[in-house]
Amino acid sequence: xxxxxxxxxxxHHCISDALDNAEKICAERGxxxxxxxKLVLExxxxxxxxxxxxxxxxxxxxxxxxxxxxxxxxxxxxxQELGLVHQISSLNAFIGCTHPGHQCSSCFLxxxxxxxxVEVESDLLGSAIAxxxxxxxxxxxxxxxxxVGKCPNCLKAEV
Amino acid sequence: xxxxxxxxxxxHHCISDALDNAEKICAERGxxxxxxxKLVLExxxxxxxxxxxxxxxxxxxxxxxxxxxxxxxxxxxxxQELGLVHQISSLNAFIGCTHPGHQCSSCFLxxxxxxxxVEVESDLLGSAIAxxxxxxxxxxxxxxxxxVGKCPNCLKAEV
DNA sequence: GATAAAAAGTTATAATATAACAATTATTAC
DNA sequence: GTAATAATTGTTATATTATAACTTTTTATC
Numbered sequence: 111x112x113x114x115x116x117x118x119x120x121x122h123h124c125i126s127d128a129l130d131n132a133e134k135i136c137a138e139r140g141x142x143x144x145x146x147x148k149l150v151l152e153x154x155x156x157x158x159x160x161x162x163x164x165x166x167x168x169x170x171x172x173x174x175x176x177x178x179x180x181x182x183x184x185x186x187x188x189x190q191e192l193g194l195v196h197q198i199s200s201l202n203a204f205i206g207c208t209h210p211g212h213q214c215s216s217c218f219l220x221x222x223x224x225x226x227x228v229e230v231e232s233d234l235l236g237s238a239i240a241x242x243x244x245x246x247x248x249x250x251x252x253x254x255x256x257x258v259g260k261c262p263n264c265l266k267a268e269v
Numbered sequence: 270x271x272x273x274x275x276x277x278x279x280x281h282h283c284i285s286d287a288l289d290n291a292e293k294i295c296a297e298r299g300x301x302x303x304x305x306x307k308l309v310l311e312x313x314x315x316x317x318x319x320x321x322x323x324x325x326x327x328x329x330x331x332x333x334x335x336x337x338x339x340x341x342x343x344x345x346x347x348x349q350e351l352g353l354v355h356q357i358s359s360l361n362a363f364i365g366c367t368h369p370g371h372q373c374s375s376c377f378l379x380x381x382x383x384x385x386x387v388e389v390e391s392d393l394l395g396s397a398i399a400x401x402x403x404x405x406x407x408x409x410x411x412x413x414x415x416x417v418g419k420c421p422n423c424l425k426a427e428v
Numbered sequence: 429g430a431t432a433a434a435a436a437g438t439t440a441t442a443a444t445a446t447a448a449c450a451a452t453t454a455t456t457a458c
Numbered sequence: 459g460t461a462a463t464a465a466t467t468g469t470t471a472t473a474t475t476a477t478a479a480c481t482t483t484t485t486a487t488c
Contacts, residue, residue, distance in 0.1 A: 114405060142485085144435070164475070176437050183476065184436075199358035200413050202444095202475060217398070219407045228405060234397040239376070239416060242391045246273060247421030248378045254359050254415040257398060262406030301454085303466070323444070335468050342445065343467080361444060361475095430488085437482065444475070451468065458461080 112208050113158050115221075115228055115261045125155045128206050132194050135210060141192065149173055150185035151206065154195055159225040160203030198227065200256050205229070215239060217255035223264040271367050272317050274380075274387055274420045284314045287365050291353050294369060300351065308332055309344035310365065313354055318384040319362030357386065359415050364388070374398060376414035382423040 113119060132151055136143040153166045163182045171177035186204055189195035193210050197203075198218060208229045209216060215236030220227040235255065243250050260268075272278060291310055295302040312325045322341045330336035345363055348354035352369050356362075357377060367388045368375060374395030379386040394414065402409050419427075 115407070142435080144484095146436075162475080178438065179476065180438085180478090181436070188435095197359075199415070200356075217401060219402060219405055221407075222410060228407075230401050230405065232397060232401045234400060235394070238391060238393040238397045239414075241393060242376060242389050243378060243416060243418070246378055246387060246389060247424070248274070248380075248387075248416070249419040249424055250416055251381060251418040252416070254413065254417070255398075256358070256413040257402060257407070257409055257411070258413070259402070259410040260408040265406070265408055301465080305467075321444080337469065338445065339447090339469085340467070431486100432488095433484105433486075435482105435484070438480085440478085440480105442475100442477070444473100446473070447471085449469085449471105451466105453464105453466070455464070456462085458459100 113228060115219075115226060115263055117263060121157075124158075124206075125152060128152075128155045128194070131210050132189075132192070135192055135194065139192065141188070146170070146175055146181065147185045147188055149175070150182060151189055151194060154186075154189075154204055155206040158205075158227060160198040160201050160205040160220070160227055162201075162203045196229070197254075198256060199254055200258070215253055215255070217257055219261070220256060220258050221261035221264055222258050223260055226261050226263070228261075272387060274378075274385060274422055276422060280316075283317075283365075284311060287311075287314045287353070290369050291348075291351070294351055294353065298351065300347075305329070305334055305340065306344045306347055308334070309341060310348055310353060313345075313348075313363055314365040317364075317386060319357040319360050319364040319379070319386055321360075321362045355388070356413075357415060358413055359417070374412055374414070376416055378420070379415060379417050380420035380423055381417050382419055385420050385422070387420075 133143055150166060153169050154161055163186060166182050167177045170182060186195060194207055195204050196207050198205055205227055209231055212231060214231040216229050216231045217235055218227050218229055239253060288311060292302055309325060312328050313320055322345060325341050326336045329341060345354060353366055354363050355366050357364055364386055368390055371390060373390040375388050375390045376394055377386050377388055398412060
């Protein structure tokens with residue numbers, strides 16, 4: 111049921127799933143899922159496109175919160191630490207995690223045209239990284255795998 | 270002869286190799302390897318650590334060039350387009366390419382402690398990315414694979 | 429309810445990157 | 459060789475992204 115570039119899907123379901131999941135994970139870890147944190151997560155989940163921190167500020171203001179940068183960065187940091195949000199470094203942007211709690215390696219397929227991004231888990235990828243690292247005597251802590259290209263929708267539209 | 274976290278190597282050789290290579294690639298492509306471009310490449314190659322654009326500015330000034338940000342960003346952009354330099358997005362930094370001209374997928378192993386970074390080529394990684402992408406109907410254009418962790422030197426020093 | 433801890437508000441600023449236009453240098457055509 | 463053209467670099471200003479430091483408010487604990 112995860113998003114796979116197919117344009118037809120019930121996105122409200124994506125959002126509510128993400129929020130429910132967050133609620134659960136916060137509870138498990140004894141962390142507070144405050145209004146701002148929830149709002150920021152919801153705003154990040156407004157689409158399957160990575161979104162910049164500053165783009166969230168106006169909406170946060172509309173919702174009646176303080177909308178200075180630290181507000182949104184603090185919420186994002188919190189969400190990242192719980193694995194609910196990922197940073198897409200090459201875009202200076204953030205996206206909701208579609209596999210929260212999973213240990214498996216994942217990568218982001220990011221369309222350079224429409225900006226849609228899909229997170230894909232892959233054991234093959236994980237083992238490739240593990241092999242490369244162990245051969246170098248390197249101990250992996252974090253992985254950032256961002257693949258930029260064209261999504262199937264944009265490829266189809268090209269013809 | 271590529272750097273692999275082993276601390277003992279003739280780094281002057283790394284630098285001169287990189288500059289020679291750049292010279293050759295520029296010639297092949299009919300591009301001008303100007304003084305600034307050469308200097309910036311040399312400065313980026315001063316170590317095997319990703320370096321920020323602003324860190325280069327003082328050295329550029331010392332060398333008697335204009336040292337406003339556009340100077341260095343333009344040179345970096347040029348070098349990136351020729352595949353001589355890579356951006357490490359997660360650090361907002363740049364590093365010299367150790368496999369210029371190669372088509373193979375590569376990833377960066379970045380030590381979170383000493384900041385040393387090694388670029389490793391891997392067919393296994395390439396095929397994992399190819400598989401994941403093709404399954405999604407996604408056409409790959411660029412890959413950013415950044416693995417953060419601990420290098421063998423820092424692991425050894427830990428005990 | 430008092431106390432301590434956590435979170436959010438607030439102000440200021442740091443760090444990174446680019447836009448826009450002018451001046452210079454190199455290349456090409458004649 | 460010189461004029462015209464293109465490429466590169468200089469320069470000024472500013473946009474974008476992110477964090478530091480301190481205050482106030484809210485929540486949890488005793």
